Amino acid sequence: MLATIIHAPRDIRVETVPDPVLSTGDDAIVRVVAACVCGSDLWPYRGITPTREPHRIGHEFVGVVEQVGAKVGRIAVGDFVIAPFYVCDNTCLNCRNGVSTSCLHGGWWGVDDRKGAFADGGQGEKVRVPLADGTLVPVPGGVADAQVPGLLTLSDVMGTGHHAAIAAGVRPGDSVAVVGDGAVGLCAIIAAKRLGATTIIAMSRHPQRQELAREFGATHIVAERGDVGVTAVHELTRGIGADRVLECVGTKQSMDQAIRSTRPGAMVGYVGVPNGGPELPVRPLFDRNVGVNGGVAPVRGYIEELLPDVLSGAIEPGRVFDLELPLRDAADAYAAMDERRAVKVLLRP
Numbered sequence: 574m575l576a577t578i579i580h581a582p583r584d585i586r587v588e589t590v591p592d593p594v595l596s597t598g599d600d601a602i603v604r605v606v607a608a609c610v611c612g613s614d615l616w617p618y619r620g621i622t623p624t625r626e627p628h629r630i631g632h633e634f635v636g637v638v639e640q641v642g643a644k645v646g647r648i649a650v651g652d653f654v655i656a657p658f659y660v661c662d663n664t665c666l667n668c669r670n671g672v673s674t675s676c677l678h679g680g681w682w683g684v685d686d687r688k689g690a691f692a693d694g695g696q697g698e699k700v701r702v703p704l705a706d707g708t709l710v711p712v713p714g715g716v717a718d719a720q721v722p723g724l725l726t727l728s729d730v731m732g733t734g735h736h737a738a739i740a741a742g743v744r745p746g747d748s749v750a751v752v753g754d755g756a757v758g759l760c761a762i763i764a765a766k767r768l769g770a771t772t773i774i775a776m777s778r779h780p781q782r783q784e785l786a787r788e789f790g791a792t793h794i795v796a797e798r799g800d801v802g803v804t805a806v807h808e809l810t811r812g813i814g815a816d817r818v819l820e821c822v823g824t825k826q827s828m829d830q831a832i833r834s835t836r837p838g839a840m841v842g843y844v845g846v847p848n849g850g851p852e853l854p855v856r857p858l859f860d861r862n863v864g865v866n867g868g869v870a871p872v873r874g875y876i877e878e879l880l881p882d883v884l885s886g887a888i889e890p891g892r893v894f895d896l897e898l899p900l901r902d903a904a905d906a907y908a909a910m911d912e913r914r915a916v917k918v919l920l921r922p
């Protein structure tokens with residue numbers, strides 16, 4: 574089969590690799606219907622994280638189950654399934670506590686699972702899925718082609734935007750500022766609106782993303798950053814700052830922007846992967862009773878909750894995909910996202 578391999582920074586190749594095989598009894602083989610490139614895939618692409626040897630890549634995919642192991646009971650051949658960006662059993666203590674990203678038996682795509690069997694990367698034609706009953710979520714009924722992009726966002730970005738809103742405690746009537754206009758930031762706007770926020774401020778400098786932000790529910794756009802951006806948010810929130818701020822970037826600047834945009838007593842929900850590790854200014858947080866809550870999004874636990882709204886069209890996170898390419902053009906997909914020609918690229922095997 575074909576799969577995407579990163580060899581070195583800016584060296585993405587689609588190559589022939591061995592077909593996956595069942596090996597642990599609790600696994601499944603999924604034929605990938607759609608996969609995509611994540612903002613975090615750009616880190617090795619840009620050389621920010623090292624690539625010591627060529628390896629498989631991609632962690633967001635949906636597809637159809639082709640085979641299941643003898644111990645699999647919840648997932649059946651023929652199911653259309655959503656895979657979260659990690660492997661989990663969905664039954665251990667951490668999973669039951671809502672932190673399936675810390676599953677005691679979990680793992681990641683593109684590396685060996687805990688039993689030493691390979692779990693393929695998501696950007697390929699097929700994937701061996703460990704712990705299939707826990708990891709995969711079947712979609713009831715038939716799936717129309719037009720529904721595929723929306724379902725694919727439940728693999729990562731929509732669940733991650735939702736996690737930011739949950740971590741920040743968004744409630745009906747809240748004012749919410751969203752820092753970051755990538756796919757996660759745009760999905761965070763959807764999530765804030767879905768949870769009842771009435772003032773939603775998108776911090777974005779890009780006209781096309783501003784337009785999508787408005788269509789997703791943003792009531793205001795703030796294009797400025799730094800002191801001017803903070804002042805603009807305060808002016809839109811009765812002069813005191815936003816009730817909730819969703820940080821969807823992960824840099825020192827974005828965390829600073831988020832914290833300073835809050836009102837006293839507010840909460841920042843952060844899901845931007847901390848790149849270089851922004852440190853929290855504890856004394857200003859203390860003085861203003863501002864909290865910071867969040868982390869790597871346990872999206873597996875959100876799929877069932879968000880799925881009906883995606884299927885009904887009540888929310889349309891699939892619109893974050895503004896470019897679709899065949900899998901063999903994965904290198905072009907990375908380049909398009911790296912050069913910000915695309916918000917998010919969908920790959921079709």
Ligand SMILES: [Zn+2]
Pocket residue numbers: 661662663664665666667668669673675676677678679
């Ligand atoms: Zn678990």
